[in-house]
Amino acid sequence: MVTRQQNVQAPDEWFKPKGRDAEKAESVVRPSLSYWKDAWRRLRKNKLAMGGLVFLIILTLFAIFAPMLSPHNIEITQYANQNQPPSGAHWFGTDDKGWDVFTRTWHGARVSLFVGVAAALIDFFIGIIYGGISGYKGGRTDTIMMRIIEILYGLPHLLVVILLMVIMGPSLTTIIVALTITGWVGMARIVRGQVLQIKNYEFVTASKSFGAGTSRIIRKNLLPNTMGPIIVQMTLTVPSAIFAEAFLSFIGLGIQAPVASWGVMANDALPVILSGHWWRLFFPALFISLTMFAFNVLGDGMQDALDPKLRG
Amino acid sequence: MAIYIVKRFFMMIATILIIATLTFFLMHSVPGSPFDEERTSNPTIQANLEKFYKLDQPTHVQYFDYLKSIATFDFGPSIKKPNETVNTLLARGFPISFELGMVTILVAVISGITLGTLAALRHNGIIDYSAMAFAVIGISVPNFVLATVLIQQFAVNWNLLPPATWSSRMHMILPTLALATGPTAIIARLTRSSMLEVLTQDYIKMARAKGLSPVRIVLRHALRNALMPVVTIMGTMLAGILTGTFVIEKIFAIPGMGKYFVESINNRDYPVIMGSTVFYSAFLVFMLFLVDIVYGFIDPRIKLHRKEGDA
Numbered sequence: 001m002v003t004r005q006q007n008v009q010a011p012d013e014w015f016k017p018k019g020r021d022a023e024k025a026e027s028v029v030r031p032s033l034s035y036w037k038d039a040w041r042r043l044r045k046n047k048l049a050m051g052g053l054v055f056l057i058i059l060t061l062f063a064i065f066a067p068m069l070s071p072h073n074i075e076i077t078q079y080a081n082q083n084q085p086p087s088g089a090h091w092f093g094t095d096d097k098g099w100d101v102f103t104r105t106w107h108g109a110r111v112s113l114f115v116g117v118a119a120a121l122i123d124f125f126i127g128i129i130y131g132g133i134s135g136y137k138g139g140r141t142d143t144i145m146m147r148i149i150e151i152l153y154g155l156p157h158l159l160v161v162i163l164l165m166v167i168m169g170p171s172l173t174t175i176i177v178a179l180t181i182t183g184w185v186g187m188a189r190i191v192r193g194q195v196l197q198i199k200n201y202e203f204v205t206a207s208k209s210f211g212a213g214t215s216r217i218i219r220k221n222l223l224p225n226t227m228g229p230i231i232v233q234m235t236l237t238v239p240s241a242i243f244a245e246a247f248l249s250f251i252g253l254g255i256q257a258p259v260a261s262w263g264v265m266a267n268d269a270l271p272v273i274l275s276g277h278w279w280r281l282f283f284p285a286l287f288i289s290l291t292m293f294a295f296n297v298l299g300d301g302m303q304d305a306l307d308p309k310l311r312g
Numbered sequence: 313m314a315i316y317i318v319k320r321f322f323m324m325i326a327t328i329l330i331i332a333t334l335t336f337f338l339m340h341s342v343p344g345s346p347f348d349e350e351r352t353s354n355p356t357i358q359a360n361l362e363k364f365y366k367l368d369q370p371t372h373v374q375y376f377d378y379l380k381s382i383a384t385f386d387f388g389p390s391i392k393k394p395n396e397t398v399n400t401l402l403a404r405g406f407p408i409s410f411e412l413g414m415v416t417i418l419v420a421v422i423s424g425i426t427l428g429t430l431a432a433l434r435h436n437g438i439i440d441y442s443a444m445a446f447a448v449i450g451i452s453v454p455n456f457v458l459a460t461v462l463i464q465q466f467a468v469n470w471n472l473l474p475p476a477t478w479s480s481r482m483h484m485i486l487p488t489l490a491l492a493t494g495p496t497a498i499i500a501r502l503t504r505s506s507m508l509e510v511l512t513q514d515y516i517k518m519a520r521a522k523g524l525s526p527v528r529i530v531l532r533h534a535l536r537n538a539l540m541p542v543v544t545i546m547g548t549m550l551a552g553i554l555t556g557t558f559v560i561e562k563i564f565a566i567p568g569m570g571k572y573f574v575e576s577i578n579n580r581d582y583p584v585i586m587g588s589t590v591f592y593s594a595f596l597v598f599m600l601f602l603v604d605i606v607y608g609f610i611d612p613r614i615k616l617h618r619k620e621g622d623a
Contacts, residue, residue, distance in 0.1 A: 252578040285457040293452035
């Protein structure tokens, strides 16, 4: 033992502290990502969904600025310009009142997008309040609130909307009111399901033990963690509201000229489609379809991106 | 199961009652009397008319009369079409709309399931991609746009099929196609995703290991479970097809109930609007009830449970 100790002479520097390399200590092997950054990273890989997102951004910009920049008047009937095919002056042609279809299409985009987004936002607020309370309180409150939802869920929505529109008279406000009166139910169900699941997690208990009140727990703990499915639901509400608006316009309950939605434009174009004025139907129809498509692929993409199970 | 059916039945009655009540009070909130437009300056005639339609009674009496008339399927007269009642309109129009709806559902279910299953079996293949491309387009294009394009191409440009009405088999093709594409797309997408999930399950591997033919595995083992989500959305789908008939009947000039309904909306024929809304809602709620019961019967878990009880 003694001899061995003498033989093996370890250099002193071996036993000096290596010292902390400040740069290396801070380096991260794999970038740490928050839930949202991670979701965004995955969404960005989905080309179709990104295409939808880009399209929607462009559409929104055009809806805001194109009517302002357009030189064409859409308030006074211009018989000299009736039913002209698309040309350099009128990119999408003109309609039977001589109005520029390009300009009207962007006015229509304003109406359609506004209806869609407003309906989604109102659904969102009613849905999270109702669903949040129902899921968090549980017990009898939940049972009663869910009974009400079950019955409302069984109502044929579009028929109720038609009824409300007939009574209240067609206008932008009535369409949004009618759509949201029946539309918030789906959102409330989703929020409730999520809250029910999350409220038993430890961090909620911890929050409670620090004396957080109901409203604080719902706002700070539960809702941020239910945002994924809620956002997906909102993305899918927008196209269905736009579709419902187009449908209502089509059966004669739409917002009337001059600022008409896409549905109204398509409806007005129907009787003349066989006389060859295809552009009057084609452009509003194209934009309804593209917008629906964009929202649907974006919603699907977000569903995949926000699914924690797929987080890799 | 019996308790479930009874419970669902009472839910259905409650829903119909709510719709009827909502309709009644909305109707009453429309300002003015329905006879204001009739220019009957004579107050006696006005009073007699109101008496005839029982409008002089207090609201709650009218309400119960109204419920009674709904329970006996009497939806009242049209005020814009003389000699017509909502019942005669329904009797004339509804069978046609029903036929259109049923043919559409058949087409949508059969082609949607076939398409979805093929797409799942050839996952990430050409069939899969083209089926899903079709599905996304089918969901995005509104049926009135599709209907117009179909008329333009098949009826006007190529002169293959009649452009309107509902008088023969050939006349039925275009409206059905226009109405069925959306639901077909939804069913195809759903079938595909649930089929993909089911095909990875152990019992499918087991069936393969037993040496069953692929066709048999898909038809007998996979499809049954894969179709549960499809059955779940049948209710919503029915509602969509029903409202779709309004649009399609208008475009193709099909004399169904949808056409009368849209007409009544456009000339504000309140009794017809109210009557058909209640009728349609009740019909839809009843269909939802049937779907739920069917679901209860085909859900393998419920079936398994019962077998265990029997044994």
